[in-house]
Amino acid sequence: MRHIISILLENEPGALSRVVGLFSQRNFNIETLNVAPTEEPSLSRLTVTTVGDDRVIEQITKHLNKLIDVVKLVDLTEGNHIERELMLVKVKALGAARDEVKRTADIFRAQIVDVTPSVYTVQITGDAGKLDAFVQAMAPIGILEVARTGVSGIARGDKLLSL
């Protein structure tokens, strides 16, 4: 099963490599990875999506917790949560396809953020499934390039991941 694990990490050189190294060292999977500083400058928040059965996920969270640089973590998929990803897609936009791209973008509530005579760059946010569906819809028109941020997430309600 797919899990989204969010981690508060010491904002120290080398901390990220310990997390990433752990996954390859122990033969765990990384599907997406997303990391940036938080409002507290000494901490980064890292979100990783991974796939595994309960035993594997238990091992992943235990080993992550063992890393000295990991301050706290939560498996968001254990409760209600919000999951978002941002994607930028460059598509061919010539002739009739120009309108088709615009219409599809509107249906997906995506925005065209850059325009040339032959290319539209579309920005779309949503969960991974929505982004996948958009890529599928655009594929026949001609996708030129895709940049995805990887999943970021947060628990619904009062639950917090903080110090």
Place this chain on the structure above:
Amino acid sequence: MELLSGADMIARFLKDEGVERIFGYPGGAALHIYDALFRQDSVQHILVRHEQAATHAADGYARATGKPGVVLVTSGPGATNAVTGIATAYMDSIPMVVLCGQVASHLIGEDAFQETDIVGVTRPVVKHSFSIRHPSQIPEVLKKAFYLAATGRPGPVVVDIPKDMTAPTERYEYVYPKKVKIRSYNPVTRGHAGQIKKAVDMMLKSRRPVFYTGGGIVTGHASEALTDLVQRLGFPITTTLMGIGGYPQGDRQSLGWLGMHGSYEANMAMHHADLIIAIGARFDDRVTNNTSKFCPTAKIVHVDIDPSSISKTVRADVPIVGAAGSVIDEMISLVQGREPASGEALAEWWQSIDGWRGEREGKLYEPSEAGEALKPQEVIEAVYRATRGEAFVTTDVGQHQMFAAQYYKFAKPNRFITSGGLGTMGFGFPAAMGVKLQFPQDDVVCFTGEGSFQMMMQELSTCKQFDVGVKIVNLNNQSLGMVRQWQDLNYKSRHAHSYMESLPDFAKLIEAYGFTALKVTTFDELAPALERAFADTSELVFLDIYVDPFEHVYPMQVPLGSMRDMLLSKTERT
């Protein structure tokens, strides 16, 4: 307030931390630190002849004393040479602090002379690592390194020190930090009270219980408490290779150690048990054999300080995260005044165990007859007698390691010092040096083979310089015995590169360093040679003992089988 250079801070910190001795090898990036060591006399520096030996020696010290071993090496090759020893300590959870010189900060990343990203290289084999970014951080970072190395599940910590951090011209305030706090690191001590109670209830109700304890008992200083608990309950106990000595092996309740080459009765008892009480052991593949066939009728209580060790390979029914000593103490207080529910069942259980013991008694190996080559097993037994079972024993890796574990009986923890997890050939001799320097009055025996010894024999020179009187027992079978055994069993005796052709004349080699070497080829020569070797505790003696090259280590678990599936000799199988 005291102003010190980074280098002087390091020397001063080691003194304030109570470090008596460090093992190392100088080089460009570490020279400021070496100069600081030269100008003090509190910390002794042992100059090894290869950085791997520095880590093994510090490791031997740590295993014998329970305190962190300390290593100092230079950047680049100095640090990479230390990696095998760091990995060895990591796999066996041994506290160690490794100080590595590094090229000056402004050169990092430029492929400077003797530059290696040692923090990157060692990342998978350390508990944690630090890079010094400002000289003023040195006292706090070092304190954190020692704190991390020695607490929780111990392990090696690397500190990377760029050369400019130790420059003699830059001085900063030095205060010895008595305490440090790391917000993300709070090792557990006490186990969950409810879980402990549940475990004790299961223990008292069980009909066929067995304790299975590991290195956590030794590193957690829990051997006395364990002995108390096991004797109160009257249960059988088996230990892992790393847990040897955690319970006195001469006691009736001890079944010896378990696993691939463990005792017949230990493996049989595990397989038939209805309750396994695992403490400070990690169910590794050399213990469990095939996990899907592991102990089919047993419930499992698993006590470990490291949550990630629990249910990693075998699911625990009652997981308890906690320090071995504290959990055992709580178990004792719950057991007090209570009796196992069925004394009858326990008596029947002991009958089965005594039956298994009886089956193999006197059949473990065939002693040599007159005119035949010595058996390695009888050499170990003779050394056991010659040292009255009181020596510190280190081993290298291979057949001799298994024989030493099987035939030398340990009454105390911290006495059997072996690379169990990583299986590092070359470990034994430098580890023995580290032990002997700390315990000059004790006999320190290194059981080795001609394969392993040649991996670290340059340390004879270190022993000469520092007068280290270890006894080296070389079980010379003129082949890589364990490799050869596997080739006999799995490759139709095609002995690919398991011969040690062109062996040196060890006696001449040893004598070149000014030490005594004794060659033994017959049983009659053995006892007098041992008497001579152990006459003077302070003298290094090398015993080159020719043993039967065709001997195999048994019992040996059958691959992919259960605990009880064992080869018992070249012709017998369970």
